Amino acid sequence: MPHARPAAAFPTAATARAEVRAPQAVPSSTLQPLTQVRTLLRLMQLNAMARRLTGPNETPTPASHHTLALRLGELILDLNDADRFPILTELSRADWAEPLLIAALCRLPVESSAALILHSPVLSTGSLRALIAEGPEDKAILAARRPDLDAPLIGALLDLNVPAVNLALLNNGHAPLSTAHLDRLIAAARDDIGLRSALVRHPALSHRQACALLGLVGPRLRDDLNGRFEGLYATDFTAPVPVDEAQTLHRLQQGDFAGFCTGLARATGLEPGLIRRALREVSGVPLALLLTVAGIDRAAFPTLLTRLQAVNDSRPRVAPAHWPWLRHIFDLTPDEARARLTAILAVPT
Incomplete structure (x- = not known):
């Protein structure tokens, strides 16, 4: 028997x-x-x-x-x-x-x-890990929806690198996703567009992670991120280089500080390093000179300054009372503004 x-x-x-x-x-x-x-x-x-x-x-x-x-x-x-x-x-x-x-x-x-x-x-976690290791994927998706997930099981589910399983984890409001788990999911979102919306909405998303997402998502999700977090700037923006002043300003509005700098460099012919040095200054004069060289109208200055301060460590530190004093800089010609900017930053012309 x-x-x-x-x-x-x-x-x-x-x-x-x-x-x-x-x-x-x-x-x-x-x-x-x-x-x-x-x-x-x-x-x-x-x-x-x-x-x-x-x-x-x-x-x-x-x-x-x-x-x-x-x-x-x-x-x-x-x-x-x-x-x-x-x-x-x-x-x-x-x-x-x-x-x-x-x-x-x-x-x-x-x-x-x-x-x-x-x-x-x-x-048990051990039984579930054995089950998802055997497949098929639909059982792993069900496991990812359980209300009592722990860190080892979440790690095992992420190790599968299956988009539908990752999405189930993100949509599971009971899943205790850690910072490391979300970092892995953001990395997966570079290739899987279906994860991005769920990541933008996830309540555990940090400011740093929102900055990482900002460069991956489209305009609607960027607006959602900027609505959730103050002072976002993209750490890895994937959009092409701005080709004109309008695109350059739009990239700053979307939190893409690097794209804004690249757009200014293209518009002015100045080196990117010089652009960044000008924007790191405490005074607002280098910024006004830089915008004059780029041909950006003075009317955009107040809004641009506020957004730039949000993504640039509050620099330049210009109060609204200083704006009228800076407005006269925009009366300079681009060549005059370029000469004064390079003199201020001690860069050879």
């Missing part, structure tokens, strides 16, 4: 039925299969209640309880679909179910095991 295998011997969906076969330690019955299942479920529940009453330091669970779980699994697999699904749904919420039974049933096709994978309170 064959012997039952231990819990670790339930590896794949293809062998799920064979693996839950138990020896005939539980006598066969003339009861209908569904009645037998209901009877054994009640017995399993009573066994669990008894173990709880004895306390956590008592003897280990008897082997007969595992045999009961295996026999029950055999009977559940033999039920027709109409009878099996209510049983599986009940087991998906049962905190008294044997983990051995649940782990084996999770290897059924996903249409049968979905509720178990998504909700079962007795599934």
Whole structure:
């Protein structure tokens, strides 16, 4: 007579039925299969209640309880679909179910095991990691939607590098995504556009991470990010170099400080290093001179200054009372402004 295998011997969906076969330690019955299942479920529940009453330091669970779980699994697999699904749904919420039974049933096709994978309170992180390692992806997606994820399981799910699994994690409001987890998802979003909206909305997103996202997303999501965070600047903007003054100003408005500097360099013919030196100055004079060289109208100065200060460490530190004094700089010709700027920054003309 064959012997039952231990819990670790339930590896794949293809062998799920064979693996839950138990020896005939539980006598066969003339009861209908569904009645037998209901009877054994009640017995399993009573066994669990008894173990709880004895306390956590008592003897280990008897082997007969595992045999009961295996026999029950055999009977559940033999039920027709109409009878099996209510049983599986009940087991998906049962905190008294044997983990051995649940782990084996999770290897059924996903249409049968979905509720178990998504909700079962007795599934351990180890069991879930083994399950998602076997595939298919739809079971990993269900695992990513569970309300009780821990860091090791989240890491294992991210290791799969499956877009649908990553999106399920982001949309799981119960998933405790850490800063490191979100960094990994932002890196994945460089190639997977479908993650970007969920990342922009995620409540755990930090200012630093928002800056990293700013260069990846389109105008609508940039507006959303700027609405959530003050003083964003793109750390890795992927848009092309601005070709005119309007695009240069727009890039600053979107938080792309590097793109703004590149656009000014193209508009003025000045070296990017000189542009950045001018923008690091505390005084607003170099900025006004730089804008004059670029041909940017004085009317844009107040709005531009406010946005620049937000992404440039509050520099230049110009108060509104200083604006009228700076306006006369825009009366200079571009050549005059260039000469004064290079003199201020001590750069050879």
